[in-house]
Amino acid sequence: MxxxxxxxxxxxxxxxxxxxxxxxxxxxxxxxxxxxxxxxxxxxxxxxxxxxxxxxIRTCPVCFHFTDGSLCGLCADPSRKTGELCVVETSADLLAIEESGAYRGRYHVLQGALAPLDGIGPNDLRIPELLKRLEQEKIREVILATNPTGDGEATANYLAKLLEKRPVRVSRIASGIPMGGDVKYADKVTLERALQGRRHVQ
Amino acid sequence: MxxxxxxxxxxxxxxxxxxxxxxxxxxxxxxxxxxxxxxxxxxxxxxxxxxxxxxxIRTCPVCFHFTDGSLCGLCADPSRKTGELCVVETSADLLAIEESGAYRGRYHVLQGALAPLDGIGPNDLRIPELLKRLEQEKIREVILATNPTGDGEATANYLAKLLEKRPVRVSRIASGIPMGGDVKYADKVTLERALQGRRHVQ
CATH class of the missing domain: 1.10.8.420 (RecR Domain 1)
Known part of the structure; x- marks a missing residue:
């Protein structure tokens, strides 16, 4: 009060x-x-x-991250690998990936996820622009880095289907037990994903 | 990063x-x-x-709470009881007490607590001004509402001693188990205070 x-x-x-x-x-x-x-x-x-x-601050006309110039700092950076697009829901997701330092390619910010119940369909996201970039920038790999939530998974599945027939490799970021996490406290769906995504070590 | x-x-x-x-x-x-x-x-x-x-925002010249006028909203409010001063360390403490609605008198903000190790002595606080108010405003009761921490307790003790010979009632807010709290999780010092401060109920 x-x-x-x-x-x-x-x-x-x-x-x-x-x-x-x-x-x-x-x-x-x-x-x-x-x-x-x-x-x-x-x-x-x-x-x-x-x-x-x-x-x-405005939106970058290429990747839809925010910027204070015409192109954002990442699209304007010639040292970033071309031919590779990491597709995220929001600029906040992009920033988290940037902070990890684990990715050196280009991004595409969808500005949301598909949410049919809220009336958000493919044309409300930056999907048409994504398709245009695939050709213009000769993209070889699209990494789907939408969130592993209901809407994010649906968006990844939709994009995977949409890109099926195109000459581009489509991958999805891994889901599983977070590093430092504990198997016994993980939820069922995460455990299921962790098992499905298991990798040979020897 | x-x-x-x-x-x-x-x-x-x-x-x-x-x-x-x-x-x-x-x-x-x-x-x-x-x-x-x-x-x-x-x-x-x-x-x-x-x-x-x-x-x-500046400091009220009477109680040292902050204000945007000459007197603060509380000192300027004629409906507040006179003759009673609640002494707090900071304006934030004053606001918390105001929000409780449990007090209708006047305040005095010390703007800190005694902290000899940090070089904060009585003259660095609004103690001289407090003494002046006691006479000018014909104060009958001073409620010491400094925090029950090392510095706050020391400040309350110092003020109690200082006011000992004056014709004014001096009281200290109660310490004990907070409402909704749990005896078994209370720390030793709090339990000690809660027991010392026990009151007859019948």
């Missing part, structure tokens, strides 16, 4: 911070207290970042 | 958000993604709140 003890600007700030993902009122109040004491430079810089975010 | 896949403004935003209390890089990235998609109004409003926070 934001009370009369909060001056209006602080009340507004706490209310707005509460809308951020994962932030409840306690955390929002804690952040506001921190911001009250934080150096002017920092708070001013944060405010400026927010304004610039909306003004400068 | 913030990578080349982040445009500079986004990289800066994530780095600044990571400085907020309780926010790691994953949460900061999640917030940034949310802000990218959030309505312009919301992001602009948040930026404006941040700028105004630094411009408008």
């Amino acid at each position: 934001v009370t009369k003890a909060h001056p209006p600007v602080l009340r507004e700030l706490v209310q707005r911070l509460t809308k951020l993902p994962g932030i409840g009122e306690k955390s929002a109040t804690r952040m506001a207290m921190f911001l009250l004491k934080a150096p002017d430079d920092y708070v001013h810089g944060l405010a400026e970042n927010l304004e610039r975010l909306k003004r400068e | 913030v990578t080349k896949a982040h445009p500079p403004v986004l990289r800066e935003l994530v780095q600044r958000l990571t400085k907020l209390p309780g926010i790691g890089e994953k949460s900061a990235t999640r917030m940034a993604m949310f802000l990218l998609k959030a309505p312009d109004d919301y992001v602009h409003g948040l930026a404006e709140n941040l700028e105004r926070l630094k411009r408008e």
Whole structure:
């Protein structure tokens, strides 16, 4: 509860911070207290970042990741391998893969997953653009890195089917027990996938 | 790790958000993604709140809570009981008590606790101002609501001693098992306090 003890600007700030993902009122109040004491430079810089975010960030016309130029940093990077596309649902997924350092090719951000119940069909995603890229960029392999959830799996299956007849290798990222995880705590579906995806070691 | 896949403004935003209390890089990235998609109004409003926070918020000259006017909302409120002061370490503590609705008197924010090892002595806190208020406002009761931590307890003890000879009742908020808590999980010191502070019920 934001009370009369909060001056209006602080009340507004706490209310707005509460809308951020994962932030409840306690955390929002804690952040506001921190911001009250934080150096002017920092708070001013944060405010400026927010304004610039909306003004400068747009979508890359090639891969649909976000960018502040015409092409995104990844599409514009000549050191990235061509001929290989990693298809993800969102820019957040792309960033997670980038942070792992495990992939050096190009990406394609679908900007969502198929969700027929929510009325999201193939034409609501960047699938037509994906098909165009396959030819234009002479893609040899498409890695389906949508999430292993209901919608993500459905999207991967749909794309696999769609690309079946094209001269392109289609692969799906592995599902299984996460590294550091514990077999006895894994859910049934994950265990099933881990077993199905077993690999010879000798 | 913030990578080349982040445009500079986004990289800066994530780095600044990571400085907020309780926010790691994953949460900061999640917030940034949310802000990218959030309505312009919301992001602009948040930026404006941040700028105004630094411009408008100052310290109440009476109780040292923060305010956007000359007196804070609580000191300016004629419906608050006079003659009673609740002494807290910080404005955040004041807000928590206000939210409980359990107190209708006036406050005094010390702006910290005694911490000799960090070089924080009585004159670094708003203790001289507290003594002045006792006379000016004809205070009958001082409730010591500093935290039940090492520094908070020391501060409460120091103030109790300081006020010993004055014609004012001094009380300390109770420590014990929190409501909804569990005796078997309470730590030793809390249990000791809960027993010491036991009250007759019949």
